[in-house]
Amino acid sequence: MNDVDMAYVAADIVNYKHALTRWAPKVFLPTRNCPPGGTQMIQLAQGIVELLSKQPITLAVAEPDPNLWGSMFALQGLVALIARFPPSNSSPADSTDMMLRNLVARNWRNIWRWVKRGTDRALHQETRPLPEDIFFLLFAAISQVIRFCAEKEFGFERAIYDEGYNVVIDLWYIEILSPALDVVVNSAAHSLSKWLGREFSKHEAAYMEQEGLGVVAEKHWKQITDQTGRTTADLVELLLQRFLRLQTKLSTLGSPPIISHVDVMLLVIQSPSARQCLNTTNSTYFFTRFLVNSTRLLRDIPERTEDIMDVVDASASYLLTAISSSDGFAVVNESLRAGLILGILRSAQRNPTEDSKELCDLVENLRIYLVYISVLRSVAKTVITVRDIDLLERGLHKGGSFWQVWSDFKDVLDSRLLVAADSKTPLHKTCCNEKACTVHTTFIDCSKLPLPPKCNVTDDQVKLKQCFGCKHIIYCSTKCQRADWQRHRNFCKDAQASLQNGHIEEGESVLSKEDGDFAKVVLRVHLKLKAGEVNARLDRRSMHVLVHVDYTHLPPETSFTDVAEPDSAFKDFPATYACKLPFGRRDLTLMTRIAHNGS
Numbered sequence: 001m002n003d004v005d006m007a008y009v010a011a012d013i014v015n016y017k018h019a020l021t022r023w024a025p026k027v028f029l030p031t032r033n034c035p036p037g038g039t040q041m042i043q044l045a046q047g048i049v050e051l052l053s054k055q056p057i058t059l060a061v062a063e064p065d066p067n068l069w070g071s072m073f074a075l076q077g078l079v080a081l082i083a084r085f086p087p088s089n090s091s092p093a094d095s096t097d098m099m100l101r102n103l104v105a106r107n108w109r110n111i112w113r114w115v116k117r118g119t120d121r122a123l124h125q126e127t128r129p130l131p132e133d134i135f136f137l138l139f140a141a142i143s144q145v146i147r148f149c150a151e152k153e154f155g156f157e158r159a160i161y162d163e164g165y166n167v168v169i170d171l172w173y174i175e176i177l178s179p180a181l182d183v184v185v186n187s188a189a190h191s192l193s194k195w196l197g198r199e200f201s202k203h204e205a206a207y208m209e210q211e212g213l214g215v216v217a218e219k220h221w222k223q224i225t226d227q228t229g230r231t232t233a234d235l236v237e238l239l240l241q242r243f244l245r246l247q248t249k250l251s252t253l254g255s256p257p258i259i260s261h262v263d264v265m266l267l268v269i270q271s272p273s274a275r276q277c278l279n280t281t282n283s284t285y286f287f288t289r290f291l292v293n294s295t296r297l298l299r300d301i302p303e304r305t306e307d308i309m310d311v312v313d314a315s316a317s318y319l320l321t322a323i324s325s326s327d328g329f330a331v332v333n334e335s336l337r338a339g340l341i342l343g344i345l346r347s348a349q350r351n352p353t354e355d356s357k358e359l360c361d362l363v364e365n366l367r368i369y370l371v372y373i374s375v376l377r378s379v380a381k382t383v384i385t386v387r388d389i390d391l392l393e394r395g396l397h398k399g400g401s402f403w404q405v406w407s408d409f410k411d412v413l414d415s416r417l418l419v420a421a422d423s424k425t426p427l428h429k430t431c432c433n434e435k436a437c438t439v440h441t442t443f444i445d446c447s448k449l450p451l452p453p454k455c456n457v458t459d460d461q462v463k464l465k466q467c468f469g470c471k472h473i474i475y476c477s478t479k480c481q482r483a484d485w486q487r488h489r490n491f492c493k494d495a496q497a498s499l500q501n502g503h504i505e506e507g508e509s510v511l512s513k514e515d516g517d518f519a520k521v522v523l524r525v526h527l528k529l530k531a532g533e534v535n536a537r538l539d540r541r542s543m544h545v546l547v548h549v550d551y552t553h554l555p556p557e558t559s560f561t562d563v564a565e566p567d568s569a570f571k572d573f574p575a576t577y578a579c580k581l582p583f584g585r586r587d588l589t590l591m592t593r594i595a596h597n598g599s
Helices: 003-022 024-028 039-054 068-082 096-106 108-123 132-149 157-163 165-177 179-183 188-202 210-228 232-248 256-268 272-280 283-300 302-325 328-337 340-347 357-371 373-385 388-395 401-422 478-501 513-529 531-539
Strands: 544-550 557-563 575-581 588-592
Touching (some): 024 039, 039 108, 068 096, 068 132, 096 108, 108 165, 132 179, 157 165, 165 232, 188 256, 210 232, 210 256, 232 272, 256 272, 272 283, 283 328, 302 328, 302 340, 328 357, 328 373, 340 388, 357 401, 357 513, 373 401, 513 588, 531 544, 531 557
Parallel strands (some): 544 575
Antiparallel strands (some): 544 557, 575 588
């Protein structure tokens, strides 16, 4: 901090102390002792509004505004009066709360100019830092005005969210930058989430379609980045930093700040550019780890169980949103590697009347992804090898909705493990490059694995890492990955390109070969179970048949469509089999052909 900034801060503190002795006793402290309702309260409110109207704003850059702190005390006094009355439109016109509301409405411009002036001062906290207690008072005065006056019943929602949303964005930006503000319950994150939610609700039809919602979300995310002057990557990093910060303070702060913060992230992830950054900064990892650590929090601070479960629900909602709005296949795999199964079981309530709907929905989503061997392998590794699983399962109440969902999940898991065993599909991953691998361990026989030659290093021996581009090939080291790039580059580019249209023909490389092959094995097993229905349809066919099996639902849905002119690749077969696979924002359709022998 240079000499000019130091002189500015010193003068600002002097102004604060002067206002504390002159204005606080007149406009803030009397609100605590003022009886609710009646002439005395209205007279006090009129005095506060008159002070805000008469105080001129000084815009000089070299010196602080001498009237700022008196106006901040006046705003706090006004909020204290407003907070005494629950918002209601049913009050008679001559009631104290209606008179107070009308008084604020008539003087809104004068009130709002001081809100903006206070926000401008708070934005300079980094370059001209105030003491923590004074800065906290400044932020609290502004954020409380917005929080209380933005309630629909007070009639100022449009004035704040349509005309003054830049101030809301600025306050939220100040909040995520400042650890000192983590204790603010009436947070700016709450106001920002209300603004974004209000904007999304204006486009209700688009909200029902992910593409339309993405356009709306991107527009408002651009408003946020433009207003703060930060790049998407910078803001996303700040979002995650604050989430981790609030998570560590749960034992002392409670849930309100972190719940509002997660609410913002749930809305922000709808923006394609923000979602891409969130996915590359391991956001799903951090939310998954919170679920894993929830048991420790519940044990250490049992009196905060309700608050912690609120954050558990919010974290589960974030993961659900990440799966459905982005590359769900990659999100599921990343979360499983971070310990998602353990986190879900640790977070599940032991009382069936308190089962978390969000956790139940998360397990339901995971269940449909068991059609992939990579997902099956991660789940099996946890369920079979982690000792805590049996203990956690025994602790679940057998009559709750979560138990039912978890039992259904285990049934599908067991059936897919049998499919893997029957088809001799291995349940171990191995490094995808044989020549460059220098890790010497006990090798396993992987000559029958469907991927290219490997170094035979398994995920039980070293921590394998995913290719960032296609997210389907894994390596034991950077050296292995570089040596394999010449062979892998075409696969990687094709996989990324194929993800854009969400539709793959047999032989295309959007999935790793082993995931695609296993999906076909699962399809064949399903068709054997449906053999009577399928054969009856094919035996009486008059033309080519499209057999469509939808694995985005369980049990999978099967439908038949006659095709007059099949694709050339399938015309010599009686049927084309279309297997719809879960993949997140855009599900995939795997086209294949199976010989029909009448059995």
